[in-house]
Amino acid sequence: MLKKLSDRLRSWCGRPWGPLLLLAGGIAVGLGIVATGSTILLLTSTEEFCASSCHEMTYNRDEYKGTIHDVNRSGVRATCVDCHVPRTGIPLYFRKINAARDLWGHFVSHSIDTKEKFEAKRYEMAVRVWTYMKQSDSRECKACHNLDKAETSEKAKVRHARAKTEKMACIDCHYAIAHNEPEGGPGPQELDIKNK
Numbered sequence: 001m002l003k004k005l006s007d008r009l010r011s012w013c014g015r016p017w018g019p020l021l022l023l024a025g026g027i028a029v030g031l032g033i034v035a036t037g038s039t040i041l042l043l044t045s046t047e048e049f050c051a052s053s054c055h056e057m058t059y060n061r062d063e064y065k066g067t068i069h070d071v072n073r074s075g076v077r078a079t080c081v082d083c084h085v086p087r088t089g090i091p092l093y094f095r096k097i098n099a100a101r102d103l104w105g106h107f108v109s110h111s112i113d114t115k116e117k118f119e120a121k122r123y124e125m126a127v128r129v130w131t132y133m134k135q136s137d138s139r140e141c142k143a144c145h146n147l148d149k150a151e152t153s154e155k156a157k158v159r160h161a162r163a164k165t166e167k168m169a170c171i172d173c174h175y176a177i178a179h180n181e182p183e184g185g186p187g188p189q190e191l192d193i194k195n196k
């Protein structure tokens with residue numbers, strides 16, 4: 001069968017319009033893949049999708065409601081993807097592939113499908129997020145926050161200067177800003193994770 005196919009392809013290529021047709025076919029298939037891929041990326045990157053498509057995420061969503069990143073003086077919001085998903089190419093793809101683990105948890109192992117199971121796993125999940133943020137040099141926070149341009153309090157100025165010289169991550173001090181504080185172990189500053 002393969003042989004038949006390759007014979008047929010070869011005979012097409014022999015005709016004047018053959019290579020053109022193959023090229024056009026290749027481009028059409030390629031465009032199809034790109035369009036499907038970007039649609040999936042877009043649809044899975046909305047607050048609606050992240051916070052509501054499985055009930056496991058609704059606990060964190062309810063905690064986030066009303067925090068400064070949801071409602072503030074300016075009406076500029078940071079939602080789930082702004083803090084949890086990179087905006088740029090390669091890191092975005094890796095993050096999305098990694099999120100496939102959540103599908104397994106939801107459909108197969110049911111590892112956090114009750115509030116009790118969720119709370120039992122929260123600390124472990126928080127450490128995963130903290131590790132990610134430390135190792136990405138607080139990339140997602142910094143995409144919005146430029147501390148050199150902020151009118152901060154004296155206290156904040158002093159701490160932020162120290163944060164810079166000691167290469168600390170934002171969440172070393174500002175953790176549990178969008179969700180309840182995880183219990184069960186040391187906070188991000190005491191964890192033995194190297195900041196980038």
Ligand code: HEC
Pocket residue numbers: 068069072073074076077078079082083140141142143144145170171174177
């Ligand atoms: C999509 C943009 C965006 C992202 C991403 C973001 N923030 Fe914010 N952040 C804001 C806005 C807007 C405010 C409210 C500013 C105001 O009203 O003064 C804010 C406020 C804050 C405040 C001030 C809290 C207060 O009570 O005054 C802290 C601290 C903070 N963010 C830390 C972080 C950290 C840490 C991260 C990363 C985990 C982060 N932010 C990610 C936009 C963002």
Ligand code: HEC
Pocket residue numbers: 138141142145147150151152153155156159160162163168169170171172173174
């Ligand atoms: C060493 C601890 C520390 C680190 C690390 C740190 N901050 Fe802060 N930050 C503070 C303190 C302390 C305040 C003042 C809070 C208060 O007065 O309640 C503050 C305040 C803020 C505020 C509110 C402005 C104000 O004047 O209160 C924002 C926004 C903020 N930080 C963002 C960030 C971001 C973004 C990062 C990472 C790039 C970061 N911080 C890293 C300690 C830190």
Ligand code: HEC
Pocket residue numbers: 050051057060061064069078079080081082083084122123125126127129130171174175176177178179180181182
């Ligand atoms: C301002 C940044 C920010 C926003 C917005 C945000 N998160 Fe988080 N999220 C964090 C941080 C930081 C952690 C690590 C634990 C902590 O410090 O609270 C975390 C942890 C989590 C965890 C692990 C469990 C836990 O509680 O530690 C889940 C699940 C989660 N977030 C889901 C969401 C969902 C869903 C949304 C949108 C409704 C959202 N997050 C919005 C910063 C954010």
